[in-house]
Amino acid sequence: MTYDGIGIAESAEFNGLFYTPIHLHTDLSNANMVEVVNNYKQYIDKAVKMGMKAIAFTEHGNILSHYNKKMYAEKNGLKYLHGCEVYVTMTLEEKKRDNFHMVLIAKNHEGFKELNKMVSTGFNRKGNNFYYNPRISWEDIKNTSDNIIISTACLGGIIWQLHKNKTGSEFAGEKLQEVINWFSVNKHRAFLEVQPHYQLEQIQYNKMLMKIAKETGIRLVAGSDTHSLNEEYDDARKVLQKAKKIKFEDEDSFDLSMHSYEKMFKMFQRQGIFEDTEIHQAMQNTNLIADLVEPWEIDYSKKYPQLYDNPNEVFQQKIAEGIKFRGIDKFPLSEKKMYAERIAMELEVYKANEAVNYMLLEDAVKSYARENDVPYGFGRGSVTGSIIAYLMQITHMDSIKRKLNFPRFMSKERISLADIDTDYAPNKRHIVQDYLINHPKLSCAKIVTYNKVELLSAIRDIGRGLEMDLNEVDEIAKGVEDNEQFYRDKYPKLFHYVDLIKGTIVSIGAHACGIAVSPIPLDEHMGLITVIDAKTKLPVTLTQINMKEIDAQNFVKLDVLGLDTVELIDGAVNLAGLKFSDILPENLDSEDEKVWASIIDNNIGIFQWESDYAHQCYKDLFDPHTIQKVKESNPNASFIDLFSLGNASIRPSGASYRDRLYAGEFNSQGLEALDKFLSNSQGYMVYQEQIIDFLVQFCGYSGGQADIVRRAIGKKDHDALNKVIPEIKERFIRTLIDEHHVPKEDVEEIAMSFIQVIKDASDYGFSINHSDAYSWLGYASAWLRYYYPLEFITANLNVNISKQDKTTKLIEYAKSQGVEINPIKFRYSLSGYTFDKDTNSIYQGIHPVKFLNAQLADGLYELRDNQYNSFVDLLMDIKDGTHTIEFATVTEEKTHVEDIDDETGEPITLTDIIYCKDFDNLSKSVDYREFLLQEFSKAEMKEINKLEKIGAIRHVCKPSVQINSKQMKILISLNYFSEFGGNKKLLDIFEAFDKEYKPSHKLKTKRERYAKLLQLESEMTDASLSLVEQCTAELEFLGHVETIADTIPPNRMMVVEVNVMKSYTRAKAYQFSSGEVREFKMGSKLYAYVPFKEMDVIEIIGADIKAKNKKIDGRWQAHPTEKEAWLKEIKFIRKGDSDSE
CATH class of the missing domain: 3.20.20.140 (Metal-dependent hydrolases)
Incomplete structure (x- = not known):
């Protein structure tokens, strides 16, 4: 067959x-x-x-x-x-x-x-x-x-x-x-x-x-x-x-x-x-x-971890503590009653869903985070609708004040595994991950992910495997996205294999944030596997099933997410001397017009509003004319509500109504009750929760039932739709007639029109629970930026320390605010960015520099208060470390005539710097003893020994800085040690020092070499690297050029990137006069005549500005607005490997 x-x-x-x-x-x-x-x-x-x-x-x-x-x-x-x-x-x-x-x-x-x-x-x-x-x-x-x-x-x-x-x-x-x-x-x-x-x-x-x-x-x-x-x-x-x-x-x-x-x-x-017969038998x-093999069934029961023997009792105790912590016990009686009713309702739902243990798990994790100074966001996703989550500080959103929806998170009608995602500061979230992984009552592991062969890597792999020319393979990989069919036709054998291997799993890794948390052993029920973490080089334990497999079997997973904005806020708060709690929603004035106006001026650092398009949307939405129109239709509208509305509608799903909303137009539904219902969103059905609220208020569903109906509409399940839509229509019409007295001849049209609104909203609706919490994060960042600009910019630079494009924008913003950005400098720079309040300036950090690290930065910063008469003196401290002998302040009983100044009566401080090899055992160091014997008489040595015994002498030791020759040369070339002279001179001094001076030398040899090096330094003429050398060093080690030479003609540039294609060459070059990087193209013939490489200096003599050729609607054509430069004539000014200008 x-x-x-x-x-x-x-x-x-x-x-x-x-x-x-x-x-x-x-x-x-x-x-x-x-x-x-x-x-x-x-x-x-x-x-x-x-x-x-x-x-x-x-x-x-x-x-x-x-x-x-x-x-x-x-x-x-x-x-x-x-x-x-x-x-x-x-x-x-x-x-x-x-x-x-x-x-x-x-x-x-x-x-x-x-x-x-x-x-x-x-x-x-x-x-x-x-x-x-x-x-x-x-x-x-x-x-x-x-x-x-x-x-x-x-x-x-x-x-x-x-x-x-x-x-x-x-x-x-x-x-x-x-x-x-x-x-x-x-x-x-x-x-x-x-x-x-x-x-x-x-x-x-x-x-x-x-x-x-x-x-x-x-x-x-x-x-x-x-x-x-x-x-x-x-x-x-x-x-x-x-x-x-x-x-x-x-x-x-x-x-x-x-x-x-x-x-x-x-x-x-x-x-x-x-x-x-033997073959048949074996088969x-x-x-x-x-x-x-006996088949077995999968266990689909909810696997909530249990941290307490009496979870319900502990849960209620924590709710009671939360009521006091949030101050609800001091509310007026009517408000307390409202909170009590909501708490009782939620508590019943949590118990019905068997989710009490889950909430106690979340409480334990969040408590640990707070105790260990790990900040987390105000809330993420639907959990912000829970007042109990707010009381337990799982979120920081008061869902009653903010009118957030609990059934969107959990209900009796929709029994499913609870799921709360949390945004932590990325630089600290490992603390929470470690807490979970090592918890004695939990079985936890990070969740496995699979790394698959994608199209471009498949092309490169197969190209290598078929022993094709690698330059040709590179051209295919770079061009395939724009012209795949062309390359498929030209290289059929390559793409035959590419299609066969594409999607193949080639390695495994750890999910960025997911951790499986189980009450039963994961090694038995999932299986565990280990990989080596690329950064820490330590083993990481992973599950042997992925995220969806874990979800399907009702195992708990916690998404320990990292959000830069949380780290930014935490950093700014710490630099400003505030507490994270100071910027929580209940402690911020969200109607501060100065803060909102500042976002119109600039959107940098404003969470979820940083793109150019988002900024224009904000300008439209917060235009005074728009605000006025919004206030006319909804006098109670607040800035933060409008911000949340914008946050939801800015997404692609809001395209159908966004322009009208941002113009302040009210979208009347033709019925006063519906207009009032949608008044907070200008008459538009923006949020998923509005669908739930409509089904509750106008159709008589419970909150849980309404959420199930909303989900059915959103999934476009035809069987479900055929059942629920007639039911919604019937209930809605009854409400329109009985409660709103709509004439029978009009109800059909109103009902069907609004049901269509609901259907449309199920496609684009965003969660108010999520949008509101994220909007408060955006506002908190704006508030910090307005009132603590120096601290905010510094924190933001540190968060984005490895993102050059973002750093460039932040530096531009800093300058616009009168903040000076200083390059890395000895005595001022740490690993990250630091600020100086007195000078309103920020110093760049050392850590982003290629080949440098935080340990090195800290070591050099330890020397900041030392006084140096020469660069050689500093180099000796860096190489050898310092050992200082000082007389300490002594009591009357321990005072000796020898250590009191006759004129002042004050204790004498005797300070001599000694270069030691052994810093772990100073008193036994050969160099130390050698120095003492050479510098002091026998009588003085006797006295020194006495002082040592009574503790009157203090040994102050700082170890050598862990830095190698390559790292020193990088710092020197970047003018880090500029206080000692030009970088070319300092490089020459260091070359001599590195050759002449060794920590292993005897003290006498060190002194001789020290004197020789001092003389060399004093005789040297100050000199700096040439402009091209300086730019080359900055490009190589900083990833960008900082030096600007406005005296150089603007058409003279240094090439920083070259991509040679068959018919043309694309390149980028640094413009000395402006500090900008310019991009251009040139034909293959012109490039063959002047075949420049990276670091070459060229002069552009002629160029044309042409429309970019782009694929539009499936075919290549000239773009109507986008332009690019095509060079017509250039010449060499300096080859990259040449010493001459």
């Missing part, structure tokens, strides 16, 4: 025969090394077409995405076999790369947990388990229960490898017999895996296994070690491996494709080892293994 689309034809004798793949790898095996380009869905789809009944997935060392595999297999009628090809070591006592392969398959749910835990243990990097690969000991294998089925796997398996090593190794021979004996004892669940590859070693191994089987009765099972769907994908796999420089010995002799029963059978026949034993 023929299987459509996969090219498989079975002979009649094999009709109805099938086997179960029990040794198969997907691209999830690539977590350790790239070996596969097919995903689990492709294998399952093919297995179904081939008539298979079950399928096992046995990734190398992991069980990644096992939930998705199980769900997709069962959805398609296949039994899922939960397996893994593990790496086995004979001992964990030593780090040895024996790494024997073995296939383990879970027999039932208990086996599922056992296997998961075993695989997780293999990734333990604190012990000896992980060594190049995740390893399981042979002892662990022997201790497995009958819930685990085992096969010997491939040529890398334990039996063949021990057999190969037994010659000359008594240990290997003994262990081989031990393994065979163990398999024999466990033959009810242990199998000898034979494979059909026509390869010498495999044939020898199969013969050996057949012999063992006959001697011991252990059953043979057929495995193919599947690594690809078919030959086409196998070719693509090998091309990708070649690109990644991965090569396995004699791999071409192995056919690792997914085979039909017939093909696999005939491959075994070709080996000439087995009788046909049917794969189905026996499948039959041994």
Whole structure:
């Protein structure tokens, strides 16, 4: 029979025969090394077409995405076999790369947990388990229960490898017999895996296994070690491996494709080892293994962690504490009653949703954050609608005052897992993550993500694998986005493989913010895996299922998000001497017109309003004329409400009504009650919560029911719509007639018109719960910017310290506010930006400079108060550190005549700087003692010893600065040490110092070299780097040029970037006179005449301004407004490697 689309034809004798793949790898095996380009869905789809009944997935060392595999297999009628090809070591006592392969398959749910835990243990990097690969000991294998089925796997398996090593190794021979004996004892669940590859070693191994089987009765099972769907994908796999420089010995002799029963059978026949009946038996034993596996159901119960034995009691206690903390107990009686009713309602919902433990978890996390000075945002998402969340300081939004909606977050009618996301300061959120990961009552891990091959990387990988010219590959990668079909037609072989590997998982990583939090062990129920963090170089534990798989099984996940605005506000608040609580919504005057007006002038640093388009929207919305019109229709409108309205409508979904809203137009619905209902949003249905409120007020739904209806409308579920729309219409009409006395002849039109408004709003509606909290964050940043500009700008520069474009804009804003931005400078610069209130200036930090770091910056800053008469003196402190001997103030009993000034009667301070090698043990330092003996007489030494014993002498030591020669030269070239002279002179001094002076020298040698270097410095003429040298240094180490030379003609520039294409060259150049970077193009002929490179100085003699050629509506054409410069004539002024101008 023929299987459509996969090219498989079975002979009649094999009709109805099938086997179960029990040794198969997907691209999830690539977590350790790239070996596969097919995903689990492709294998399952093919297995179904081939008539298979079950399928096992046995990734190398992991069980990644096992939930998705199980769900997709069962959805398609296949039994899922939960397996893994593990790496086995004979001992964990030593780090040895024996790494024997073995296939383990879970027999039932208990086996599922056992296997998961075993695989997780293999990734333990604190012990000896992980060594190049995740390893399981042979002892662990022997201790497995009958819930685990085992096969010997491939040529890398334990039996063949021990057999190969037994010659000359008594240990290997003994262990081989031990393994065979163990398999024999466990033959009810242990199998000898034979494979059909026509390869010498495999044939020898199969013969050996057949012999063992006959001697011991252990059953043979057929495995193919599947690594690809078919030959086409196998070719693509090998091309990708070649690109990644991965090569396995004699791999071409192995056919690792997914085979039909017939093909696999005939491959075994070709080996000439087995009788046909033996082949059939080995293949049917794969189905026996499948039959041994007992299906299990997924546990979909809510898995809320429980931190307290009496959660309901603790929850109510914390609510009571929150009432006092927020001052609600001091409200007027009528208000207290309103809050009490809302609290009671929410409490009932939380209990109905079994979410009390979740809220207590959130409370614990937020409490820890506050205690450890980790700021978090005012609220994110729908949780801001909960007054209890506000009382517990989970959010900072009073949902009653701000009229936020609780059913949007949770209701009795919509029973689902609670989900709260939180924005933390990015520079501190790791504190919260560590708290969760290390919590003794929780099982937590970061959530795995998969890194896949995208189009551009696929082009580059396949290009390398096909050994194409890399410049040609680069051109394809750069041009494919604009003209993909052209390149596809020109390079069919390249794109054939590109399409095959695109989307392949090639590595794994940690989700940026997601952490799984569980009351049950994650290693058993999900499986855990470790990766090395690229920044810290430390192991990070991850789940072996992804975010959606975790959600589907109702495990709790916490999104510990990082938001720059929170870090900015925290930084500005600290610099201003305020507390984070000072800028919470209840403590800010949100009607401060000066603050709102300042945003019209400039939008930098205003959360969610920083784009040019957003700023124009703000100007329109907050135009005095618009404000006046809004006040006419809604006298109670506040600035912060308008800000939230703008925040929601600025998104693409608000396009249909945005212009009218920003012009202040009121959108009447033709009914006074509806106009009043929508008065806070100028008659527009802007928020999702307005749909809920409408369904409650006008249609009689409960809040929970209304949210379910809203979701159904939003999902465009036709079955649901056919049910709910007539019901909404009927209820709405009844309300219009009974309560608003609308004539019957008019109700139909009004009802259908507004129902259409609701349908439209379900497409674009934004959450007021989310928008309001984010708007307050935006206002808090605006308030800080207005009242604490120096602190705000400094904090913002530090938050964006590695973002050049944002930094440039911030510096421009600072200058517009009269704030001077100073370059890095000794005595002033720390790691980040710092400000000087007295001079209204900001100093740049050292950390952003290429090759420099915070430790270096701190070390140099420690020297800020030292007085230096020369650059050499500073270099000695940097190189050696300082050791100061001082007389300390002493009591009367300890005073000696020798340490009192005769004239003043004050204690004498004796200070001498000594250069020491040993700073951890100063009193025993040879240099220290050598200095004392040379400088003081025996009598004086006797007195010094006395003073040391009574504590009257103080040793002040500062270690040497951890800085290398390259880092010093960078700082010097950037004029960091400008107080000592020009940077060219200082570079020459440092070159001499670095050559002449060593910390290991004896004191006498140091003194001689010191004197020599001082003389050299005094005789040197001051000099600075040339303009081009200076700009080159700044570009290389700062990433941009800061020097401006307004005396240089504007057409003279230094090239900073060159991209040579076939027909033209695109380049960027730094304009000395303005400090701006200019971009231009030139034809290939002109470039061939003047083939400039980066750092060359050119002079532009002639240029044309032309319309940009861009793809518009699918075809290339001249853009109506966008222009670009095309050079006509240029000349060299200076080659980059030349010393002359």
